[in-house]
Amino acid sequence: MAAQVDCEFLVKKARDLVAEDPWAAKAWLITARTLYPTDFGIQYEMYMIERNAERTASAGRLLYDMFVNFPDQPMVWREINVITAALRNDAQDKQTQFLRGLFETLPGRIQCEMLLKATEQCFNTLERAEMLLLLLRRFPESVVQHGVSLGETLLEAENLDDQDSPVNCFRKLFVCDVLPLIINNPDVRLPANLLYQYLHKAAEFYIGYVTRSPSLESQHQGSQDTADMKSPTKRSTQKYIIEGLTEKSSLIMEPWDRLFEIMSVVAMRCEWQMDKANRNCGEILHRMKDLCRYINNFDDEGHRKYKHQVVYSTLLIFFKNAFQYVSSIQPSLFQASSPSSNQIPLILLDDLSNIYGDVDIDRSKHIHKRRKLGEGREKTLSSDDEECSGKGRSRHIIVNKIELPNSIDVLENFKLARESWELLHSQEALEKEFTRICMSWKTETWLWLRIFITDMIVYQGQYRKAINSLHQLGALQGAQQHVMSQGTLEQQRALIQMAACHFALGEYRMTCDKVLDVMCSVIPCVQDVVKVQEEIPKVKPRFRKDLKLLPCTSKAMMPYCLQLMLACFKVIHNLSLTTSVDIDMLEEFAYLRTAEGGKIHLELLPNQGLLIKNSSPPLGVLPQEFKLQPSSQTADRHHTVTRGITKGVKEDFRLAMERQVSRCGENLMVVLHRFCINEKIILLQTLM
Numbered sequence: 001m002a003a004q005v006d007c008e009f010l011v012k013k014a015r016d017l018v019a020e021d022p023w024a025a026k027a028w029l030i031t032a033r034t035l036y037p038t039d040f041g042i043q044y045e046m047y048m049i050e051r052n053a054e055r056t057a058s059a060g061r062l063l064y065d066m067f068v069n070f071p072d073q074p075m076v077w078r079e080i081n082v083i084t085a086a087l088r089n090d091a092q093d094k095q096t097q098f099l100r101g102l103f104e105t106l107p108g109r110i111q112c113e114m115l116l117k118a119t120e121q122c123f124n125t126l127e128r129a130e131m132l133l134l135l136l137r138r139f140p141e142s143v144v145q146h147g148v149s150l151g152e153t154l155l156e157a158e159n160l161d162d163q164d165s166p167v168n169c170f171r172k173l174f175v176c177d178v179l180p181l182i183i184n185n186p187d188v189r190l191p192a193n194l195l196y197q198y199l200h201k202a203a204e205f206y207i208g209y210v211t212r213s214p215s216l217e218s219q220h221q222g223s224q225d226t227a228d229m230k231s232p233t234k235r236s237t238q239k240y241i242i243e244g245l246t247e248k249s250s251l252i253m254e255p256w257d258r259l260f261e262i263m264s265v266v267a268m269r270c271e272w273q274m275d276k277a278n279r280n281c282g283e284i285l286h287r288m289k290d291l292c293r294y295i296n297n298f299d300d301e302g303h304r305k306y307k308h309q310v311v312y313s314t315l316l317i318f319f320k321n322a323f324q325y326v327s328s329i330q331p332s333l334f335q336a337s338s339p340s341s342n343q344i345p346l347i348l349l350d351d352l353s354n355i356y357g358d359v360d361i362d363r364s365k366h367i368h369k370r371r372k373l374g375e376g377r378e379k380t381l382s383s384d385d386e387e388c389s390g391k392g393r394s395r396h397i398i399v400n401k402i403e404l405p406n407s408i409d410v411l412e413n414f415k416l417a418r419e420s421w422e423l424l425h426s427q428e429a430l431e432k433e434f435t436r437i438c439m440s441w442k443t444e445t446w447l448w449l450r451i452f453i454t455d456m457i458v459y460q461g462q463y464r465k466a467i468n469s470l471h472q473l474g475a476l477q478g479a480q481q482h483v484m485s486q487g488t489l490e491q492q493r494a495l496i497q498m499a500a501c502h503f504a505l506g507e508y509r510m511t512c513d514k515v516l517d518v519m520c521s522v523i524p525c526v527q528d529v530v531k532v533q534e535e536i537p538k539v540k541p542r543f544r545k546d547l548k549l550l551p552c553t554s555k556a557m558m559p560y561c562l563q564l565m566l567a568c569f570k571v572i573h574n575l576s577l578t579t580s581v582d583i584d585m586l587e588e589f590a591y592l593r594t595a596e597g598g599k600i601h602l603e604l605l606p607n608q609g610l611l612i613k614n615s616s617p618p619l620g621v622l623p624q625e626f627k628l629q630p631s632s633q634t635a636d637r638h639h640t641v642t643r644g645i646t647k648g649v650k651e652d653f654r655l656a657m658e659r660q661v662s663r664c665g666e667n668l669m670v671v672l673h674r675f676c677i678n679e680k681i682i683l684l685q686t687l688m
Helices: 002-017 022-035 042-054 056-069 075-089 094-104 108-120 127-137 140-160 169-183 192-210 216-226 232-245 255-269 281-294 301-329 368-381 384-386 407-424 429-442 449-461 462-480 489-505 508-521 552-569 583-592 610-615 651-660 669-678 678-688
Strands: 348-349 547-551 604-608 626-632
Touching: 002 022, 002 042, 022 042, 022 678, 042 056, 042 075, 056 075, 056 108, 056 626, 075 094, 075 127, 108 127, 108 508, 108 651, 127 140, 140 169, 169 192, 169 255, 169 384, 192 255, 192 301, 192 462, 255 301, 281 407, 301 348, 301 407, 301 429, 348 449, 348 489, 384 547, 407 429, 429 508, 462 489, 489 508, 489 547, 508 552, 547 552, 547 610
Parallel strands: none
Antiparallel strands: 348 547, 604 626
16 A cells, blocks of 8 residues: 555656656656556556657557556557557548557557457447458458458448448448458458459449439438437447548549459459450450350350359449449439539430421522421331331431530440440340349449430330330339439430330320420520530431430420421421411411412411310400411301401401511510410320
8 A cells, every 4th residue: 555655656746747857757757667667557657758748769668568568457458549540540640640650669569469459449340340451451461360251240240230222331341441452462362252242242332332322421311310219339330331431531532443453353363364454444345245256155164254254344344334424414413423513414315407308498489398398207207117127226426515525435435335235135144144233233223324224225226115214214213202303304304205215106196295294394495595506427417317415404405395296297287376476487377378389278266275265255356366277178168267257367367477477576485385385285186
């Protein structure tokens, strides 16, 4: 008891002298340690003085002594935990750097032992894994003993924690940190099936990471709120998820490069046919095509490893290029989108620029445009089936470089993804393995992948199959509506593509129905915007062969929809005069009544909207809006229009035309938009 009092006196004396005379304080403690060599308090006080003075070497020696002589003291392990935390931290502040330097002064054997014992002190799976990972990085020879077991522990913890996404803290630590140490260590012997399993896990994580939606952080925050009511372990896990996967400082750099590097190492260890390093995606895909040409049976025992080579190589090329294509045409789907993610989304559609054929627009010759329009339309309808059977071979996609500056790369991504998909479905063994992987990843729930597959099918000209794919896309949109911020836009995209597919199949009423649904959901652009000159394609357009990436804006979508709708009418049975505010069109109507124009007799009928409001307009009052309808009978047929007589019909027509000419200043898109909404029923009835 007296010895304890003496020790405390000596420590207090030294502590009081630290500020005034640190050397005197140190002398008191040396004396105390000589007198009482087994007292922990004296040695800890000496360590703290050296540590606070940031004398690295002397502090390191004292820490070493305490670790060897007092391994069970809680204060020693508290200090070791502070040091190991600094080792795991990437910060560069002065205190952190000092602690790292202090650890470096310890002998290697002590460092290894200290990290192992620190690992045993951790009860949280992630903290324990990070501590052991620190050991593996500093002492590569320990990977043989601890590497595989650490990886299996993380994968097992992921399953026990019921993670609903591969993008979680356990998988991140395994794929990004532990796996490279395991597979790059030549002393670690792993069977091929385990290497394929690890490659599978890595691919699932990285693909899920780059394609994660912007709602990931809010979803994880909700998960954390739920976890708070369960257990401290769950709360800690969710904390790691949020901090490890959403903070900018923790972003994974070059995820695709990391994934392909893992595949390259697996390829070497599994003895794939590799003849050149650092190949790009196009070269790898070409190599896989060659491999498929001389291997007819991938299920053969001797060729089984080449099946894995073709499947995983082609699969990664497919997902990478499909993702890059979709992220370029609709970047808002992804959390990792670039700062230019405010780019207007694009949609792949058949090009309609030549849908009416060549029409002579020289009005001085008084060519009958209506007749030319009909001739062009007949050509459109008769060539549908022949072109659709081409399965999209040699189709050209027209892109405006101002709307998509990296258009060359995007089209190359689309081409490589499409060719990869075709290769994976070229043989039964490959397709079976690819399907198995996709089912395990639940790719049927990936909205972005369904968008690509739909575009690919449209490109191939398989319009019936494309419609089915669009229905699946609609179901996905409905299921994920709570995490989508552009539900209306997605619905418009699907409706327009569906309308174009129905048109290609000759289903004109369905085309019109989808078009009118789109028109009811868009807001017409009322501002006059300078037209952007589209780049003229290098390949001369051929009818029904070309496609285009169209901006998802009302300015671009409305003209396309109207083109589709007009093309559905072989003969325009009903055309509302109140859409007709274009001076050229009005002149054409007037020209039709002349002898040169065919002396076509036109009738004035109240429009649908007026009839609904007032089924019996008062006699002697000219309705405000009329429809022009070609008379189905001879010219001398008496038909009551207004006032109960035919005497004023010609004058009524002239007045109606003058009224329309006075409206030529109205915005055409607004007028057409109103017409499509008001006349939806009659437009659909016309095509029945």
